[in-house]
Amino acid sequence: MRQNLIHRLSRLSPSIRTWLTDRLPVETIDNHLKNKMVPRHRHTLWYYLGGLTAFFLMVQILTGVLLMLYYKPTIDGAHQSVAYIINEVPFGWLIRSVHSWAANLMIAALLLHMVSVFYLQAYRPPRELMWMSGFILLFLILGFGFTGYLLPWDDVAFYATQIGTEVPKSIPFIGPTLVGLLRGGEDIGEATIPRMYTLHVFVLPIATLFLIGVHLFLNQYYGSSKPIKTPLKGEDIPFYPNFLLRDFRIWGFAFILLLCLSILMPWGLGEEADLLRPAPEGVKPEWYFIPMYQTLSILPSQILMIDGETFLNIVLMIGGLIVFLLPFLDRKAKNEERNKFILITGTIIIVYCIGITISAYM
Amino acid sequence: MNILLLGWTVVTAVPFLSTVFRYASPPKRKGPVTAAVATTGDIPPHTGKTVSLGNRPVLLITTPEGQQRAFLANCTHLGCVVRYREEENDIFCACHNSVFDIEGNNISGPAPRPLPQLPIEIDNDNIIVTVS
Numbered sequence A: 001m002r003q004n005l006i007h008r009l010s011r012l013s014p015s016i017r018t019w020l021t022d023r024l025p026v027e028t029i030d031n032h033l034k035n036k037m038v039p040r041h042r043h044t045l046w047y048y049l050g051g052l053t054a055f056f057l058m059v060q061i062l063t064g065v066l067l068m069l070y071y072k073p074t075i076d077g078a079h080q081s082v083a084y085i086i087n088e089v090p091f092g093w094l095i096r097s098v099h100s101w102a103a104n105l106m107i108a109a110l111l112l113h114m115v116s117v118f119y120l121q122a123y124r125p126p127r128e129l130m131w132m133s134g135f136i137l138l139f140l141i142l143g144f145g146f147t148g149y150l151l152p153w154d155d156v157a158f159y160a161t162q163i164g165t166e167v168p169k170s171i172p173f174i175g176p177t178l179v180g181l182l183r184g185g186e187d188i189g190e191a192t193i194p195r196m197y198t199l200h201v202f203v204l205p206i207a208t209l210f211l212i213g214v215h216l217f218l219n220q221y222y223g224s225s226k227p228i229k230t231p232l233k234g235e236d237i238p239f240y241p242n243f244l245l246r247d248f249r250i251w252g253f254a255f256i257l258l259l260c261l262s263i264l265m266p267w268g269l270g271e272e273a274d275l276l277r278p279a280p281e282g283v284k285p286e287w288y289f290i291p292m293y294q295t296l297s298i299l300p301s302q303i304l305m306i307d308g309e310t311f312l313n314i315v316l317m318i319g320g321l322i323v324f325l326l327p328f329l330d331r332k333a334k335n336e337e338r339n340k341f342i343l344i345t346g347t348i349i350i351v352y353c354i355g356i357t358i359s360a361y362m
Numbered sequence B: 001m002n003i004l005l006l007g008w009t010v011v012t013a014v015p016f017l018s019t020v021f022r023y024a025s026p027p028k029r030k031g032p033v034t035a036a037v038a039t040t041g042d043i044p045p046h047t048g049k050t051v052s053l054g055n056r057p058v059l060l061i062t063t064p065e066g067q068q069r070a071f072l073a074n075c076t077h078l079g080c081v082v083r084y085r086e087e088e089n090d091i092f093c094a095c096h097n098s099v100f101d102i103e104g105n106n107i108s109g110p111a112p113r114p115l116p117q118l119p120i121e122i123d124n125d126n127i128i129v130t131v132s
Helices: A005-009 A014-023 A026-035 A044-068 A078-087 A092-119 A128-150 A155-170 A175-183 A192-222 A239-264 A287-298 A308-324 A340-361 B002-024
Strands: B033-039 B047-053 B056-062 B068-072 B083-085 B090-093 B098-100 B106-108 B120-123 B126-131
Touching: A005 A014, A026 A192, A026 A239, A044 A092, A044 A128, A044 A192, A044 A239, A078 A092, A092 A128, A092 A239, A092 A287, A092 A340, A128 A155, A128 A192, A128 A287, A128 A308, A155 A175, A155 A287, A155 A308, A175 A192, A287 A308, A287 A340, B033 B047, B033 B056, B047 B083, B056 B083, B056 B126, B068 B120, B068 B126
Parallel strands: none
Antiparallel strands: B033 B126, B047 B056, B056 B068, B083 B090, B090 B098, B098 B106, B120 B126
């Protein structure tokens, strides 16, 4: 049952309706909302992942604002304030746990969203800019994970940040400057926490919200992509309000899952970071950085006369550029043909990342 | 008119961005720091200790033969703090399992370079180290 915005407004009292329609471009908004249709086929399930990522981001913003009420971004206050939130503030443990779990689920949903777009080859024209904005969004969201990870200032957070900020050091020309900007000095210390905090609560959110706006506008304008050579099942579903209501149903389930995880497995807090304490055995970053972390441990110290991490940085930069420009490189997809070479290469990379992540935990 | 506007934007944007960049770039570390960081009694033969000097971790070790050595304690791979292993008489980084001998040479694992050894002096049992 499709009801447009004008129909919904007709339920309001005439004076409010007139006041709104005199001041808002109701018809233009309605036409824009009507524009997006969601195709119905055997892969329709994948279309929920973008909305699911947005839902977890909303949870992040809400719980993040609540955590900011007590968190102190200083070397003496960071760990203590997180411990205070967990142990003293009413429901503090729950808010913090929801924030940490939602961060992980958001990244998982986003990675799955990107993988589904890749396999459905939904990046093909005219949706190149959607893919590119989504790719940048992936980095921004990983940036949230990275900058937020240090803020509790515990042992694991410290070492994950130590390694994570050391890797870009070997990027030719700009590496040391970039690391200095991130750390606020040559080493991680009291200058690092305010920088990570500023990035986490101010710089990254502004950039992310702007890009989400661009991404959603393009999504609304072009509608959802139909997969190549996939038979459709009946008529397309209007996104507003029909598919959106289905999205809400998925969000409801996601919220229950999030609460269960947060309550049954509350996010812990390790020992306060000590700059002099040797790295603990088995220290690992969050799961989404494990493929890079583990690859660094298996690479020899010198490859082709350059350091192992410099080599990995170069490979990652070239790989990232190829993925970013994928819509322009995949000429077959332009002609509505499946590109087996690209699909197989992507599958090998995905299997490698999953395999090396599992091996790190075994 | 458009060219003038573009020119004006560039003229104002470049100094603005340059100022922001200079402001956000941390000042360089000032000169070498020299200090007494421990006494010889603190580190008996065949043991090691990590101390802080100029906000940097320094690993002091006394070899089984009784000689003191000081190294910058950040692994040359990805900067994790290393530790002295008494049982193996070597220096170990737990992040990616790099191993250095007690001269600081990288002997296994992904560490690409030896640990930087620091100048050390003994004055009345005080171990004086300089870090640049």
